[in-house]
Amino acid sequence: MISVVDLHKAWGPRAAVSGVSFEVRKGEVVGFLGPNGAGKTTTMRILTGFIPATSGEVKVAGFDVFDDPYAVRARVGYLPETPPLYPELTVGDYLLFCAELRGVERSRRASRTGEVMERVGLRGWEKRLLGSLSKGYRQRVGLAQAIVHDPPVLILDEPTSGLDPAQVVGIRDLIKELAGSHTVILSTHILSEVEAVCPRAVVINRGRLVAEGDIATIRGMARGGAYTYVEVQGIDGPRLGRLPGVALVEPVGQAGGWAAFRVRAPADPREMLADRAARGEFRIRALESRLPSLEEAFIDIVGREGLA
Amino acid sequence: MSGVLTIWKKEMRVYAVNPTAYAFLAVFMFLAGLFFYLGLTLTGEASMRVLASNLAIAELFVLPMLTMRHFAEERRQGTLEMLLTSPVSPMALVLGKWLASLTLCLLMFLGTLILPLILAYYGDPDWGVVFTTYLGLLGVAAAFCAAGLFSSSLVDDQLAAGLIGIVMLMPFWLVGRAEALVGDEWAAKIQAFGVLSHLESFNRGVIDSADVYYFLAFAGCFLFLTYRSLESRRWR
Ligand SMILES: Nc1ncnc2c1ncn2[C@@H]1O[C@H](COP(=O)(O)OP(=O)(O)O)[C@@H](O)[C@H]1O
Ligand SMILES: [Mg+2]
Numbered sequence: 418m419i420s421v422v423d424l425h426k427a428w429g430p431r432a433a434v435s436g437v438s439f440e441v442r443k444g445e446v447v448g449f450l451g452p453n454g455a456g457k458t459t460t461m462r463i464l465t466g467f468i469p470a471t472s473g474e475v476k477v478a479g480f481d482v483f484d485d486p487y488a489v490r491a492r493v494g495y496l497p498e499t500p501p502l503y504p505e506l507t508v509g510d511y512l513l514f515c516a517e518l519r520g521v522e523r524s525r526r527a528s529r530t531g532e533v534m535e536r537v538g539l540r541g542w543e544k545r546l547l548g549s550l551s552k553g554y555r556q557r558v559g560l561a562q563a564i565v566h567d568p569p570v571l572i573l574d575e576p577t578s579g580l581d582p583a584q585v586v587g588i589r590d591l592i593k594e595l596a597g598s599h600t601v602i603l604s605t606h607i608l609s610e611v612e613a614v615c616p617r618a619v620v621i622n623r624g625r626l627v628a629e630g631d632i633a634t635i636r637g638m639a640r641g642g643a644y645t646y647v648e649v650q651g652i653d654g655p656r657l658g659r660l661p662g663v664a665l666v667e668p669v670g671q672a673g674g675w676a677a678f679r680v681r682a683p684a685d686p687r688e689m690l691a692d693r694a695a696r697g698e699f700r701i702r703a704l705e706s707r708l709p710s711l712e713e714a715f716i717d718i719v720g721r722e723g724l725a
Numbered sequence: 726m727s728g729v730l731t732i733w734k735k736e737m738r739v740y741a742v743n744p745t746a747y748a749f750l751a752v753f754m755f756l757a758g759l760f761f762y763l764g765l766t767l768t769g770e771a772s773m774r775v776l777a778s779n780l781a782i783a784e785l786f787v788l789p790m791l792t793m794r795h796f797a798e799e800r801r802q803g804t805l806e807m808l809l810t811s812p813v814s815p816m817a818l819v820l821g822k823w824l825a826s827l828t829l830c831l832l833m834f835l836g837t838l839i840l841p842l843i844l845a846y847y848g849d850p851d852w853g854v855v856f857t858t859y860l861g862l863l864g865v866a867a868a869f870c871a872a873g874l875f876s877s878s879l880v881d882d883q884l885a886a887g888l889i890g891i892v893m894l895m896p897f898w899l900v901g902r903a904e905a906l907v908g909d910e911w912a913a914k915i916q917a918f919g920v921l922s923h924l925e926s927f928n929r930g931v932i933d934s935a936d937v938y939y940f941l942a943f944a945g946c947f948l949f950l951t952y953r954s955l956e957s958r959r960w961r
Contacts, residue, residue: 465810490810490812493810501803501807502802506738514738518807
């Protein structure tokens with residue numbers, strides 16, 4: 418539904434996006450992750466046709482953004498970084514205008530507006546002036562604006578930024594609801610957001626693609642990747658490291674006579690450790706294969722590239 | 726082109742709830758009344774002619790202020806991003822905004838209709854001349870609103886946009902005074918670019934197609950420039 422091939426965008430001499438390629442399949446929810454200034458907004462603006470790319474090929478819903486901009490616009494719902502609101506209009510008037518702007522037929526406008534207000538939790542707010550809304554409600558209206566014409570593709574730039582935790586959960590639930598029937602790409606610099614709503618993520622840093630794949634794959638990309646977590650008694654770090662097949666041991670902490678370690682080995686060491694514990698060489702109470710958290714993976718991947 | 730109507734309706738709704746629009750409407754009517762009163766007392770001549778050329782100058786100051794909001798504010802609010810990524814074309818956006826500001830001008834003119842009615846009380850004005858005079862003023866409005874939209878597309882600060890608009894339009898008024906600065910021979914040619922010389926026929930009750938073309942070309946040029954400016958600013 419969205420395909421980006423070797424996208425470049427320069428602002429004057431400075432490159433904001435350099436050679437980014439990725440794909441979003443129909444019905445997927447993909448997180449577009451990166452620290453501030455990574456080039457997320459720039460990429461999304463190119464996807465929606467708001468700004469032209471310097472070079473590269475971008476297709477949305479099967480149409481080229483540069484050659485067929487109007488075909489793309491008719492199929493995309495877009496929530497820019499700041500919700501595009503007219504402070505002097507009421508919520509109802511604004512959404513009716515958006516529906517008309519997006520080509521919803523006259524007979525369906527009122528019912529569509531009602532539906533989306535219900536959906537984003539704005540029921541009963543149609544008479545309120547946009548200028549009087551709090552950040553959370555502005556964001557909801559922005560989201561309503563993006564889905565009012567029921568577009569197959571949704572491009573959401575930091576949809577939960579500036580919201581309080583309860584509102585964040587609400588918006589995430591809504592996005593999860595939209596998944597399946599809609600193709601969604603949402604940008605964020607918040608890791609837990611991606612873990613909460615997106616099965617797959619595209620990670621960029623300083624305008625370059627640094628990782629792409631499902632969350633587990635990205636977690637596996639952290640230095641060392643998967644490891645075995647153990648909590649043991651009666652054996653110390655150096656002795657653990659000398660066991661056959663173990664490559665590296667990192668102490669994690671100690672509590673109540675139990676010591677926790679991260680054990681790295683080329684082959685899964687769990688069986689060997691369990692056997693030895695059963696033979697009484699040491700005591701063990703936790704033994705599990707783990708992936709680094711997305712947080713660790715992210716800091717690691719982005720850090721390797723050099724954090725801006 | 727249904728987008729033009731969509732934009733027009735939205736602009737009219739925003740004007741309707743915007744106090745500054747009413748303020749400028751009031752300023753225009755006040756100026757009209759003032760010029761009318763001064764014309765009457767100073768020259769003793771009760772005519773639409775004096776009123777018309779003064780109103781054209783009032784338009785020069787008021788219309789850029791009326792249109793300054795359009796693109797400057799859309800850009801600041803981030804709503805321009807929504808409009809330019811919608812299925813409505815930038816040209817329809819420009820035309821919709823232009824027609825909305827012209828509609829407001831018509832309302833302003835409606836408010837000044839009291840003045841010819843006063844004339845009718847004292848004398849017997851030629852209603853044909855009153856009509857063509859207003860037609861001329863509408864031509865000026867069409868041209869100046871287009872120029873105002875253009876200046877609004879140039880900068881993000883709306884007040885700056887308004888001032889740029891006024892400064893940009895000044896020459897079109899001042900060349901009317903060219904006679905005093907250069908020889909007669911050149912003056913006629915330069916004055917042809919001025920707005921006032923194209924109002925003369927209208928004020929005499931004559932609709933000269935050359936004048937109509939002048940105002941249409943003036944508006945057309947600035948509407949096109951506005952469109953180009955919107956497009957080119959996406960590159961930066
Ligand atoms: N209109 C612009 N003119 C010049 N530079 C810009 C413009 N917009 C963004 N940039 C630059 O491009 C880079 C990427 O910005 P952006 O896409 O907004 O990042 P993100 O959304 O990931 O925080 C930044 O270095 C930013 O300063
Ligand atoms: Mg951003």
